[in-house]
Amino acid sequence: MNPVFLLLGALSALIGAGMGAFGAHGLKAVISPELLAVYQTGVTYQMYHALGLIGVALISRQASDSRLLHWAGWLMFAGILLFSGSLYLLAILNLNWLGMITPIGGVCFLTAWLLITLFAAKIIRASDHHSRYK
Template sequence: MKIFIVIGVFAMAIGVVLGAFGAHGLKARIEPNLLAAYQTGVEYHLYHALGLILVGVLAYQFPDVSGLKWGAWCLMWGVLLFSGSLYLMAVTGIRWLGAITPLGGMAFIIGWVWIGWALIRSA
């Protein structure tokens, strides 16, 4: 599960870079509503990168808990689908990409529920 700590740490670094790019590089170039969508993508990206680190740490604390890995994969897919679709939509202006965003949101929800259920089952 160390892999999720590593993925989470690099996802945090990428999230900070993308946040700075949005604040400094996109602010004057895209519509305010697209910039807001981009910033939402960054926000959820950073939250769930921290979540990946947390799941990795939980796996060390509770090595016998099965299911944490699947929850972490869902969080990672959530970042890619949710935040990624918002980033692409904001930068390209292709608004139908917003239809992908809820799939990422569902991946986040499934991931967190899966992680919680795995921890409850192990008690």
């Protein structure tokens, strides 16, 4: 298991839960409903990808060669910082130019999931190959 991704996933979930509570209780009366929705999107994606990081940590426990998972984990964490982070700052500070950073985080998320998909396909191919020649 990769304890770094377990730590980053748990920490991201902790911060995501706190950010969600802050948005629901602290920002509700301060920012517009549109910006609150932007903020909430950041929370939602942070929480999903925090769980994804924990999944990467757990899956890597079974992997003999986990380079794909290693990169997937770092890209997922970068996505949290860039995607969710830019949405939080955009909503709180109302700086629209931060919206240019958000898609970079989204590409990090997509690439991370692609690497996990490739890892799974590699496992299936290896399993299929072994079952044919037993």
